Amino acid sequence: MRHMPEHPNVVTLKETYEDEHAVHLVMELCGxxxxxxxxxxxxxxxxxxxxxxxKTIMAVVQLEVKKEVVVDVK
Structure with missing residues (x-):
């Protein structure tokens, strides 16, 4: 995700942390x-x-079709 170009309709990954039980992703807040x-x-x-x-929804769905992101349209 860090290597993806920014997209106005895709959440930004801010940081990652790993402990003995899980990997934690810190992402921008989507209000x-x-x-x-x-x-x-x-x-x-x-x-x-x-x-x-x-048009906005289709732009994001197109990224999923290209296997660049996983879409959760809400």
């Missing part, structure tokens, strides 16, 4: 709601707003 909750709260999206959300 915000679940995607489904945002859609429900908003009620509806304009075609333009829906296109922006879809």
């Amino acid at each position: 915000g709601d679940e995607l489904f909750d945002r859609i429900v709260a908003r009620g509806h999206y304009t075609e333009r707003a829906a296109a922006v959300v879809t």
Whole structure:
């Protein structure tokens, strides 16, 4: 992950630690709601707003297809 170029929609790995029981990953905090909750709260999206959300999701999914990241879209 450290060798990946930065992507605005991918969480950044800050640090790693290892002890006798596990490897610990320190990653940037991702605040915000679940995607489904945002859609429900908003009620509806304009075609333009829906296109922006879809484009963002597809950009991240494309990284997973290339085996560069594991996607957990929320």
